[in-house]
Amino acid sequence: MLRISKLPIAIFFAIIICFPWIAKHIPAIGHYPDLMVFAGIYCLITIGLSLLMGYAGQISLCQAAFYGIGAYASGILTVRYGMNPWLCMLIGMGISALVALLVGAPSLKLKGHYLAMATLAFGIIVFIIFNEEVELTGGPDGMRGIPGLSLFGFQFDSVNKYYYLVWAFVFAAFIFTINIIQSRTGRALRAIHSSETAASAMGVNISRFKIIVFIYGAVLASLAGSLYAHYLNFINPSTFDLFVSIKLLIMIALGGMHQIWGAIIGAFLITFLSYEWLHFFGEFEIIVYGGILLLVTIFLPDGLAGIPGIIKGWFRN
Amino acid sequence: MVQELKFQVRESLEKNILEVEQVAMAFGGLMALINQNFRVKKGIIKAIIGPNGAGKTTLFNVITGFFPPTEGTIRFKGQAIEHLKAHDIASRGLSRTFQTVELFDNMTVLENVMVGCHTRIRSSFLATGFKLPQVKRKENKIKEKAMDILEFINLKDKFNEPADSLPLGEQKLLEIGRGLATQPDLLCLDEPVAGLNETETQVASSLIRLIREKGITVLLVEHDMKVVMDLSDEIMVLNYGEKIAEGPPEQVQNDPKVIEAYLGGED
Ligand SMILES: Nc1ncnc2c1ncn2[C@@H]1O[C@H](COP(=O)(O)OP(=O)(O)OP(=O)(O)O)[C@@H](O)[C@H]1O
Ligand SMILES: [Mg+2]
Numbered sequence: 001m002l003r004i005s006k007l008p009i010a011i012f013f014a015i016i017i018c019f020p021w022i023a024k025h026i027p028a029i030g031h032y033p034d035l036m037v038f039a040g041i042y043c044l045i046t047i048g049l050s051l052l053m054g055y056a057g058q059i060s061l062c063q064a065a066f067y068g069i070g071a072y073a074s075g076i077l078t079v080r081y082g083m084n085p086w087l088c089m090l091i092g093m094g095i096s097a098l099v100a101l102l103v104g105a106p107s108l109k110l111k112g113h114y115l116a117m118a119t120l121a122f123g124i125i126v127f128i129i130f131n132e133e134v135e136l137t138g139g140p141d142g143m144r145g146i147p148g149l150s151l152f153g154f155q156f157d158s159v160n161k162y163y164y165l166v167w168a169f170v171f172a173a174f175i176f177t178i179n180i181i182q183s184r185t186g187r188a189l190r191a192i193h194s195s196e197t198a199a200s201a202m203g204v205n206i207s208r209f210k211i212i213v214f215i216y217g218a219v220l221a222s223l224a225g226s227l228y229a230h231y232l233n234f235i236n237p238s239t240f241d242l243f244v245s246i247k248l249l250i251m252i253a254l255g256g257m258h259q260i261w262g263a264i265i266g267a268f269l270i271t272f273l274s275y276e277w278l279h280f281f282g283e284f285e286i287i288v289y290g291g292i293l294l295l296v297t298i299f300l301p302d303g304l305a306g307i308p309g310i311i312k313g314w315f316r317n
Numbered sequence: 318m319v320q321e322l323k324f325q326v327r328e329s330l331e332k333n334i335l336e337v338e339q340v341a342m343a344f345g346g347l348m349a350l351i352n353q354n355f356r357v358k359k360g361i362i363k364a365i366i367g368p369n370g371a372g373k374t375t376l377f378n379v380i381t382g383f384f385p386p387t388e389g390t391i392r393f394k395g396q397a398i399e400h401l402k403a404h405d406i407a408s409r410g411l412s413r414t415f416q417t418v419e420l421f422d423n424m425t426v427l428e429n430v431m432v433g434c435h436t437r438i439r440s441s442f443l444a445t446g447f448k449l450p451q452v453k454r455k456e457n458k459i460k461e462k463a464m465d466i467l468e469f470i471n472l473k474d475k476f477n478e479p480a481d482s483l484p485l486g487e488q489k490l491l492e493i494g495r496g497l498a499t500q501p502d503l504l505c506l507d508e509p510v511a512g513l514n515e516t517e518t519q520v521a522s523s524l525i526r527l528i529r530e531k532g533i534t535v536l537l538v539e540h541d542m543k544v545v546m547d548l549s550d551e552i553m554v555l556n557y558g559e560k561i562a563e564g565p566p567e568q569v570q571n572d573p574k575v576i577e578a579y580l581g582g583e584d
Contacts, residue, residue: 002428176446183445183456184435191421191432198419201381203407203436203499212442 002186004178004260012264016167020160033163037231039271040166044224046251046263047173048217053249054257055181056213057193058108059116061245062123066096066218068130068240070225075143075235076136085149089226093219100218101211108210123245130237142236149230162231169227173220177260180216189213243286247274250289254296256303265304334359334503334534335380335411340389340399342372342379342558349375351558353389357503362525362535364545367555368578373538374416376555377505380536381413382406394502408436412501414492416508416538420480427476429491430463433498438462463498470494470524486517493524497533504528505536510544522548546570554578 020033045063052058073092077083083091107118130137137143149156149165156162180186188209191199196206229235247270255266270289278285300306335357342350349372357363365373378384380391382403391399398406412433421429438459440452467473470490475483480491489509496504509525510518522544529535539545545552545566552569554562556578562569569575 002424179446179448179452180442183452184431184438184440184459185442185445187424187428187432188435190423190428194421194423195419197383198415198421199432200383200403201407201413201415201419202432202495203404204432205402205404216442 002182002190004182008261009174009178013167013171016171017164020163034159035271035275037159037163037166038228038275039268040163040170041224041228041231042248042251042267042271043170043264044173044227045217045221045248046255046267047170047177047260048213048220049248050252050255050257050260050263051177051180051189052213052217053252054259054262055186055193056189056210058210058214059249060119060214060217061116061242061249062103062119062126063217063221063248064240064242064244065123065126066100066221067225067228067244068126068237069096069099070222071229071235071240072130072137072143072225073222074226074229075146078147079143079145080136085147085226085230086151089223092226093222096218096222097215100215104211104214105207108207108214120242120245123242127237127241130240137237140237142234144234146229146233146235148233156230166227166231169223173223174260174264181260185209185212247289250293252303253293254303256300256305258302259305262303262305269304332358334394335536336390336392337380338390338392340379340386340391342375342384343387349558350379350386353560355553355560355563357534357536358551359534360529360532361550362529362537362548363551363553364537364539364549365553365555366539366542366545371555372558373555374507375558377413377507377536377538381411381505404436407499410500410502411505412496412499412503413505414489414496414507414509416511418485418488418492420488420491420495422479422481424480425477426472426480426483426491427460427463427467429480429495430466430498431459433466433495434459434462435499437498437500466494466498469497469527471520486513486520489513489517489521490524493521493528497528501533503534503536505538507538508540509537510539510541518544 019036023029023032045067049060049063052060070089070092073095074085074088077088077091078085103122107115110118131140133139156165188199188204191202191204192206192209200206228239251266251270252263253266254269255264256262274285278288281288296303302309333356337353337355340350340353341348353376365376367373375384379386382398382401382405386399389399390397393406393409393411398409398411421432424432438455440455445452464473464476467476470493472487472491472494475487480488483491493506493509506525510521513521518541525535525537525548537545537549549566551564552566553560554569554575561574561578562572
C-alpha cells in the first residue's frame with residue numbers, strides 16, 4: 001500500500017521553520033534563506049512536475065512557460081493596470097489552467113517523444129511571445145517595478161518574511177499533492193503509468209486524468225512565477241526559457257521522480273548547485289549538470305530519494 | 318402489430334444483456350471479424366471458442382471498446398455502445414480480463430482491486446487534495462469493498478503484497494477480482510485458466526461458477542475444453558473471424574463444422 005509517512009514531513013518542515021534563525025547565527029550560511037526562497041519557488045514547480053512525470057508518466061518540457069505566464073500575468077497586471085497582486089496571482093493561475101487545457105487536450109494524446117516535442121514547441125512559442133510583445137512585457141529588457149506582496153497591511157518586505165510566505169505555499173502544495181497521491185486519483189495515475197489498457201478497462205478516463213494533472217502542474221508553476229515576480233520585483237524572458245524547463249526536469253530526475261520527496265530534494269540541490277556551489281564553473285555549469293544527470297541515471301535510476309530504499313535493501317540481504 | 322413489436326423489443330431487452338449485430342472488424346486488409354451476429358442471455362456463461370487467431374480476443378476488444386468495430390452495432394443492456402470508449406463501457410458495467418495478465422505491477426494486490434472500484438465510488442480532484450471528510454469515508458468504503466472481493470477470490474492474506482509477486486494462478490484470479498470490483502453485469506474472461514496447473518484450474522473454474530451465481534453474466538474465451546464443457550451454458554465457435562456454430566455444449570461438440578475447424582487447424 002502506498003503510504004507516505006508523516007514523520008519525515010513534520011521534521012522537514014520543522015527544520016524549514018527554524019532555518020532562518022539558525023542561518024542568522026552562522027555567518028557562512030547567513031545568505032541561505034534567500035537561496036531557500038528560490039528553492040521553495042522551484043519546489044512548487046517540481047511538485048507538480050513530479051506528479052505529472054513520476055506518477056502519471058507524462059513528460060513535459062514546458063513548465064518554464066507556465067512559470068513565465070504566472071510571472072508575466074502578475075507583472076503586467078500590477079505594473080500596467082495597477083491591480084491587486086493577489087488577484088493577479090489568481091488570474092495568472094486561471095490563465096495557466098486554461099492554456100494548459102488547450103495545449104494539453106491535443107498534446108496528451110501523443111506519446112513519449114511526440115509529447116515531449118509538442119510541449120517543447122509550446123514552451124518556445126511562449127518564450128518568443130515574452131520577447132516580442134515589447135509593449136506588454138518589456139521584451140528582452142524585462143519588466144521593472146513589480147510591487148512586493150502584503151496581506152492585511154503586513155508587508156512581506158524582508159527575505160525572512162518572504163521565505164515563510166513561499167514555504168507556506170510549498171507546504172500547502174506538498175500536502176495537497178500527497179493527498180492526491182494517496183487517493184483514488186493517485187491510484188488512477190499509477191494505474192495509467194503501469195498499463196493504460198488495464199486502466200481504461202477499469203473505467204479510468206485516461207485523457208481526463210492526464211489533463212487534470214497537467215493543469216495542476218501548470219497552476220503550481222504559475223503560482224511559483226507570481227511569487228518569483230513579486231520577490232525580485234523584476235522579470236525578464238530568460239528566466240523562463242527552454243533551459244529552465246530542462247533544469248526542472250533535471251531536478252526531478254536527480255531527486256527521483258517516483259517519489260514526491262524527489263521533487264523537493266532535486267529542487268534544493270539544483271538551486272544550491274547553480275546559485276552557490278557551481279558558481280565558479282560559469283559557462284561550464286551546464287556540462288556539470290550533464291555529468292551529474294548522467295551519473296544519477298546510471299547509478300541511481302530512482303534518484304536521490306531512492307537511496308533509503310537501496311540501503312533498506314542492503315540490510316534485508 | 319406495433320404493440321407486438323414493442324413487446325418483442327422489451328422481451329429481448331429483458332432476456333439479452335448483449336446483442337451483437339453485423340459486427341465486422343478489419344485490420345488493414347485482414348478481416349479479423351466477419352458479420353458477427355449473436356446474443357448473450359442474462360445470467361449465463363457463454364463460451365467463445367475457436368482455433369488460434371480465430372478472432373476471439375479481437376471480439377472482446379471490440380465489445381469492450383478497445384477497437385471501434387469497422388461495421389455493426391453492439392447493444393449492452395439495450396443501449397448502443399459500439400461508439401463508446403473503453404472506460405465508458407467499463408463504467409456501464411461491462412468488464413474484462415486480459416489474455417496475457419495486465420495487472421498494475423507497481424501496486425499491491427489490494428490496490429489493484431481498489432482501482433477496480435474507480436467508477437463506483439468517486440471524489441473530485443479538489444475534494445481529494447483538501448482531504449474533505451467525505452473523501453476519507455469513501456476511501457475506507459473502497460478499501461472495505463476491495464477486501465470483500467479479496468475474500469471472495471481467496472487472496473485476502475496477500476492483500477499487501479506486490480501484485481507481480483503472486484504466482485500466475487493467483488495473478489489470474491486477481492485480474493478477475495479487479496474486474497469484479499467494477500461491479501459488472503457482464504464479465505468477459507479471456508483465457509482465465511491458460512497456463513494454470515490442475516488445481517489452479519479447478520479453483521478458477523469454481524470461482525467462475527460462483528460469479529454466475531451472483532447473477533453476473535460471463536463471456537468466456539478458453540482453449541481448455543474440459544473447462545468450457547464444464548462451465549458453459551452455451552458455446553459459440555469462431556473460425557477465421559466467422560461464427561461457424563452456436564448452441565448448447567452437446568450440440569456444438571458434435572457439430573461436424575466445428576470438428577473440421579479444429580482438426581483442419583492442426584495441419
Ligand atoms: N491489433 C491488431 N492489429 C492487427 N491485426 C490483429 C490485431 N489484433 C489481432 N489481429 C489479428 O486478428 C486475428 C485474430 O486475432 P485474435 O487475437 O483475436 O485471435 P484469438 O482467437 O484471440 O487467438 P488466440 O486463441 O491465439 O488468442 C489474427 O490474425 C491476428 O493476427
Ligand atoms: Mg486471444
